[in-house]
Amino acid sequence: xQLQASGGGLVRAGDSLRLSCxxxxxxxxxxxxxxxxxxxxxxxxxxxVINWSRGMTYYADSxxxxxxxxxxxxxxxxxxxxxxxxxxDTAVYYCAAARLRSIGLTISDxxxxxxxxxxxxxxxxxxxx
Numbered sequence: 001x002q003l004q005a006s007g008g009g010l011v012r013a014g015d016s017l018r019l020s021c022x023x024x025x026x027x028x029x030x031x032x033x034x035x036x037x038x039x040x041x042x043x044x045x046x047x048x049v050i051n052w053s054r055g056m057t058y059y060a061d062s063x064x065x066x067x068x069x070x071x072x073x074x075x076x077x078x079x080x081x082x083x084x085x086x087x088x089d090t091a092v093y094y095c096a097a098a099r100l101r102s103i104g105l106t107i108s109d110x111x112x113x114x115x116x117x118x119x120x121x122x123x124x125x126x127x128x129x
Contacts, residue, residue, distance in 0.1 A: 013129050045060070
């Protein structure tokens with residue numbers, strides 16, 4: 001699976017931005033797809049995950065209600081709609097894909113960086129105050 005993130009940029013506090021992640025490769029339906037971010041000097045942080053096939057979602061508490069993850073199966077693209085952006089949302093945003101190896105896992109188990117097998121290159125989001 002190959003992933004290409006795009007859509008980052010410089011915005012003002014309170015603005016909205018939509019990130020895209022173009023996915024290619026076999027068996028996307030057997031993957032969960034997620035968004036993470038990494039601010040300077042901080043650990044990579046989980047934001048949201050979506051099951052590619054069924055569309056189930058799970059969010060980090062820090063972005064729940066402001067960010068929305070979605071996917072377009074016909075375009076093989078995942079999105080992250082970000083609303084009411086804050087300066088603390090400034091970070092490099094990464095998309096990632098995780099193979100579904102075990103039927104015993106729930107979508108909330110994919111909130112860890114270690115759960116993912118493939119990563120996009122990242123797109124920078126800067127929110128000015």
